Amino acid sequence: MDLQAWLSLLDAGEYTIAREVILRGVAAMFALAFLSAFHQVPVLVGEDGLLPAPTFLERLRERGIRGGPTLFHWHRTPYSDRLLRAMCLVGMVLGVATVLGLPQLGPAWTTIPVFAVMWGLYLSIHSIGQVFFGFGWESMLLECGAIVGFLGSDQVAPPLLVLLFLRWMLIRLEFGAGMIKMRGDPAWRNLTAMDHHHQTQPMPGPLSRQAHLMPRWWHRVETLGSHVVQLGAIWLVLLPQPLASIGASLVILTQLFLVVTGNFAWLNWLTIIVAFSAISDPFLRWIVGGPWPDWGLPHGPAADSAAPGVEASPLWWHVLIVLVIAGLVVLSRRPLLNLFSSHQLMNASFNRFHLVNAYGAFGSMTTRRFEVEIEGTQEEDPDAAGEEQWQPYRFRGKPGDVRRRSRQFAPYHLRLDWMMWFLALRPGPEAWFVVFLQKLLAGDPAVRRLLAEDPFDGEPPTALRVRYFAYRYATRAERRETGQWWVRREVRELGRFGPR
Incomplete structure (x- = not known):
């Protein structure tokens, strides 16, 4: 087998639909996040906000604390609402452009700077957001923004290593949440947690009351189903097809249930988007009525005859992807240990750039x-x-x-x-x-x-x-x-x- 044949094993040509869902989906979440920041951040932490960013940055400097990376450290004034809104507008434009598929039309690398800019701008805002940005889905969005650009444009096949890393992120999201629950409130272990969740969750939705009024046996099924998916089925995403697609589909179904029964910002939608990293094009075509796929197809671009114009990726592209993923693997050590630690951290970042984070929620349930x-x-x-x-x-x-x-x-x-x-x-x-x-x-x-x-x-x-x-x-x-x-x-x- 020659070098090109070996390199073709790193291409995942049967995940072109998944790539588009991930690129456009993450970009849409960035656009919404920047829209939310445009309207709310000046009031919350602006020049005359509830917790003014200029005061916050000055306090960090006086204490000799670096804080999170932010462009506001480099601007001639520490912070201005005008600059904040300009950053949000740039982020929204880039997000909408990606949703429309414009960066995907260029060379392989064009998606990388687009997502890098969105990541950098949002990280700058996050670093001054204080308590108003203390949510796990903020780190989720930043981690996604730092990695999904390396899925590349339509000119190359989706990189298998990037898809595998996104599956590792999905495991940290789901298995991490499952372990937080099992280690935390006993209500999750005795299957009574969902007796209260729909009523006590932070921001109920229009169907939350109906979900709460369901019989107790239904709430037991909800809780048990959460455990089955988060602690068991999630590991299917590491197995060959169609098991990986089945595992990801189960995650998507549970997340859609949470979408219609609550308001967790972009947490559930972003989890759904990341789950597509394990769903192959043949499986999606079968879902919409196509024939049962031949799961013996290889990972290479020839596996997907419906992806015209996608050629074997060049050597420089493979080298770039390997280097990026190698760096992320090094950063994965502490998050991996955290998953199996008796002192597991929830929604924690182990570096200033919010790469390879720990996730989880509802380790402690409120009953009133x-x-x-x-x-x-x-x-x-x-x-x-x-x-x-x-x-x-x-x-x-x-x-x-x-x-x-x-x-x-x-x-x-x-x-x-x-x-x-x-x-x-x-x-x-x-x-x-x-x-x-x-x-x-x-x-x-x-x-x-x-x-x-x-x-x-x-x-x-x-x-x-x-x-x-x-x-x-x-x-x-x-x-x-x-x-x-x-x-x-x-x-x-x-x-x-x-x-x-």
Whole structure:
């Protein structure tokens, strides 16, 4: 066998559809992430934000801390909202261009700089995002952005090594989440976790209530099914076809269930996209009605007669891919050890560039739902204001009005609403929340734009009060009788702020 024949083993010509799904899917998630940052980051960490980035960067410099890599360190001013928005616009343009397939039309390498720029821009924003960017799917997006560009354009076959690395990422996502659950809350081991999940998850969706009201045996099946896929079926992606495609399909099915019953930003969609790294073109054609494939086909480009114009990849391309994957394999040591550690870390990065991360969620389940509600009044004497004079500020995604049905926002990310869920778990004087209340008292227009409803139409209140409620879903009988989606009771008042 000559050198070219050996190199052809590193081509995966039967994964051209998977490549397009991954390239376009990850690019779409980047475009949404930049859109979310464009609207929200200036308000949250901007020049006049809740946790201003200039103050954050200056504090890092005073303490001699490098922090995360960011272009704002190199700009003549540490941070500006104008520069932030310009970066988001560039990221959105590159994301949309990839969704349209434009970089894929060029030479093999053209996808690499496109994703490298999106990765670099988003890493710069992430590094100043502070608590508002403390979510596992942020690292997921960055890791995907750093690797999927090496899938190459349409001029070369998809590199097998890159697809295998994406499967390794999928294992860290799924098996890591499964092990976090088994090592964490006993509710996962006794199969009762899903009795509470749909009701207590951070941001329920329109079908979450129906999912919660399903019988207990159904919740046992949900929990058991999660274990079967995350701890068992996920390993099928390392086996030959069709087992790899079957394993990935099971992951996709469970993720689609989570998509329709919750709002986890781009977490589930990105997992689905990465799972396509194990689904071959012949399997996809069979799914849509094609013939049962001949699984004896080799990995080389000749395996896919439906990929015209794809020739054997050149030597320089193989060398580049091997070097990149070798570097990522070296970085995989700590994440691999973490998977099997009794002190497993969840949603952790082992380097400043968010490459080869640890993932996982819901190692600890909450059994009751609490919500923080902010109300304002325009009465001259707030202490004398009756209940009817206190009006609530409504958020876009988090529960508030007991008659309002939850909405679907994912894969768009509502960062303020998510932080309000964390605040309800440990109500206290969070720095960002104190500033948030101060800006509401001042009638700040930027903060109000992040809300669904301002009861005073832009006018500042004379005082605010913060109340703490316990929420649960209305039963079917309660919904028929009252029309309510939620039932709530007040636990206590957390405090009053003002007057002006």
